[in-house]
Amino acid sequence: MSTISDVHSDHEEHHHAPRGLMRWVLTTNHKDIGSMYLWFSFAMFIVGGAMAMIIRAELFQPGLQLVEPNFFNQMTTVHGLIMVFGAVMPAFTGLANWLVPMMIGAPDMALPRMNNWSFWILPFAFSILLASLFMEGGGPNFGWTFYAPLSTKYSPDSTALFVFAIHIMGISSIMGAINVIVTIMNLRAPGMTYMKLPLFVWTWFITAFLLIAVMPVLAGAVTMVLTDKYFGTSFFDAAGGGDPVLFQHIFWFFGHPEVYIMILPSFGIISAIVPAFSRKPLFGYSSMVYATASIAGLSFVVWAHHMFTTGMPVEAELFFMFCTMLISVPTGVKVFNWVATMWKGSLTFETPMLFAIAFIVLFTIGGFSGLMLAITPVDFQYHDTYFVVAHFHYVLVTGAIFSIMAAAYYWLPKWSGRMYDEGLGRLHFWCSLVSVNVLFFPMHFLGLGGMPRRIPDYALQFADVNAIVSIGGFAFGLSQFIFLYLVIKCIRSGEPAPAKPWEGAEGLEWDNLPSPAPYHSFTTPPEIK
C-alpha cells in the first residue's frame, strides 16, 4: 500500500509509448485491458448468440429443416462453451480490471504484465475452439459438460483441440484471479479496510478464490479426457477399471462453483446500483459479505445435485439435496437486503436501475426453479428437460448478463467520459425484458410437458410453444444490436459526463476521480473517510 508513490515516477515514460495496434497488444494498463476484455466478451456474446439462433431456427418447427443432428449438437456444445467461457467470464474479468483499482484507490492492477498475458491468450483459445468446427468430423458435439465416454471413445477427432482450448481458457482465468487477489490484498489505499470495500470488490475477491480452487479441477478433467481418448488410459472406461460417473463428479466439482463464479460478481454489481438509485445506503452490508462467503463455501458441497439420476447411494442423494436447499438461505438474504434497500428510498429508474430491478425479479425466478430442482424426487422428472434449460438461462441470462448490462450502463460515463442516450438505453431494456421472457419462460412448460433438452427435433405437441420460444429468441438477439449502437454512439458523440452523473452513487471512482477516469487511476492514494 505504501509503495504507490514510489512507483509513480516511472509511470510517466511508458504512458506515451506505443500507438496504434501495438498499444493494445503491449498494454499493461488496467483500463485498456478491461476494455479489451469487455469488447472481446461482447464479440463472443454475438458469436455464441448466432449459434443460439441456429438452434432456435432448427427448433422453430418439428422435423429437421436446416441442420443435421450432428451439427446441431456442435451448436449446443459450442454455444454453451462460448457463452460461459467467452462471454460471461471475460465480461466479469473486464469489469474487475476497470473497477477494482478505482474502487480501492490503486493506480493499476498489481501484476500488469500478467494481466496483458491473461487477456491475450484468450483470442487464441477461442480461435482454436471455433476452428475445430471446420475440421473433418466437426467440432465438439458432446455438450458443454462433455460427459465421458461420449467425449472420449465416441468423440470427433478434433477433441484434442477442444482440450487445448479449455486449458488456455483455464490458465487465463487463473491468472486473472491471481491478479484480482493480489491487487485487493496489497493495493488498497491506506484506511481502506476489508469491511469498507465496496461489495463488487468483495464478491470478486471471493470469486477469485473459487476460480483458483476449481479451474485446475477442470484442467484435470479435460486432461483425463485427453489421455483416455488418445493415450489408452481408462479413467472413465469400465472395461479398464474406470468409471464414467467419475467424470461427472470431477466435472461438477468444478462446475458447481463455476456457476457461482458467474453470479457472485453480479451480486456485487447489483449491490452498487440499487443503493445508488434508491439514494439510500445498502441494507445489511456485513450480512451481504457473510452471505457471499457462505454461498461460496456451500458451492463446494452441492455438486452432485447435477447427477441425481446417475444412481448414487440414497444417503448421498439426501446429503446433496439438503445442502442444495440450504444455499437458498444466504441467497434469499441477498434478495431481501436489496428489497430492504429500496424500501423507503427515493427511487429513480435510469437504465442501470431498470436492469438491476429486472435482475432481482428474474434471478429470483431462476432461484425458485433452482429450489424446485433441489428436491431430488422431483428432480428425476425435471432433470435433462427444458425445465433445466429454463432454470439456468434465467440465472445466467437474466441474472449474470443482465447484471453485466446494468454495470455497463452504470459505469459507461466513468469509462468514456460521455453519457449514453437514455432513450435508447430504455428501448434496449424493454426490448430485452419482453423478448427474454418470451424466450425463456415457456421453456418451463416444455420441460414440465416432457421435452428433453439437447434434441434437434421434438414430438408434435411441443410445436406451438417452441415456435413462440424461437420468436422470443430472435427478438432478444436483435435487441442486443441496440446496445452495440448505443455504446458506439456514446463513445463517439455522447454528451460530456460529470464526475458523478448519478446523484446517489457512492465510492472512490465517483467521488475522487473525474470522468473519464485518468489513465493511471490513483497516482496518489485517496483519503478514505
Next chain:
Amino acid sequence: MGRWIQLLVLTFFSPHLFAQEMSFNLRPGVTAISEQVYGLHMTIFYICCAIGVLVFGAMFWSIYHHRKSKGAVPAQFHESTKVEIIWTIIPFIILIGMAIPATKTLLAMEDPSDADITIQVTGSQWKWHYKYFDQDLEFYSVMASDWDEVNGKLEKRKNYLLEVDHPLVLPIGKKVRFLMTSEDVIHSWWVPDFAVKKDANPGFINEAWTIIDKPGIYRGQCAELCGKDHGFMPIVVIAKPQAEYDAWLAEKEAAYLAKQAQELELVAMTMQQDELMSLGEKVYEKSCAACHQVNGLGLPGVFPALKDSPIALGDVTKHIEVVVNGEPGTAMQAFGKQLGLKELAAVITYERNAWGNDTGDLVQAKDVVAVQNAAQ
C-alpha cells in the same frame, strides 16, 4: 428469405398445430410414486409463489410509492440484526418442512426390493434393448417414425418420434424392477408417467422400479445426450392386466423360440442375389443408415463411408467379422446379436454390391455362422 416466409406461414397455419395437446404442467402419472412426486412438485411450486408474491409485492410497493418523482425522501436506515435473523430463520423452517416429505418419497423410490418381475434395460446408440429376466425373451426397441417424416417428405403422423417397433410390455399392479445399463455411451431411461428416470451407464448397472396402476400406453424418451440421434430414441411401455400380459408373454416366447429354430435351418439354405439385396437394403436402412448414411458415404471424420471402403471391397471374412463383432471401443456395434443370420447375410451382401461396390460376392447364412463359431 423465401424459406423463412414459408416457415412462418407454416407455423401459423399448419394443421398439426393445436391438434395435439401439450400438458403445461407435470402429469400426476399412473403410479403411487409419480403421484407423490407430483404432490411435492405442486407444494414447492406454491411455496415459491407465496414467497414471490411477498418479496416482489414489497418491491413493487416501494417502486410505486417510494419514487423520487412522488417526492419520496430517502430514509437512512441500513442495518437491523433482528430483521436479518428473522429472514434467515423463516426460510430455514420452510425448507425443513419441505425436506421431510421429499426425504420420505426419495427413500421409497430408492427401494427396489421384493420385485415381482425384473427387466434389464440396455441402451445403445440409438435403441433400447429389453430382456425379461425370468423368461426366454429379449428384443430391441427402435424408433418407428419414418425418416421421411423427420425430413419433411412424408406428413408427420400421430405420436411422431414417440413410436417404437417393439414396445416394452408390462403387467399392472406388479412391482417391476429395472436394471439399467449401456453398451456404449450414457443414456437415460425416462418415462414421465412412472416418474422413473435413471441413467444407463456403460459397464455399471443401475436399479429403478415401478408399480403401474392403470393399463395404457406410456411414452418417454432418452434423457441423456448420447450422440447424433439422441433425439430419436423413444421409449414406449404398454401396461396390460395380468391375464393379457400372460397371453402376450406366451405368444412372444413361442415366436422367439420358433425364430431360433428357424435360424438353425437357415444355415443349410442358399439365398439368391435378388432376395439378399432387397432384404439387405431394408436392414441397412433400418440398422446402419443412421451412421453410414443411406448413400453409403458416411459422415467424414465420424462414421466411415462404406462405398469404396477397403473392407467392403476386400476380404469377405473380415467384412463379416466387423459387422458381427463390431469394432470394440468405437461406435460400430456388434450386430451379431442384434440381427438374425438371414439379415446379417443380406446386409453384408448389400454393402458389397450397392453404391457401385460391385464385388459380386454373395454372403450366405452359413458364412456368418462360420465367423461366429470362429469367434467362440
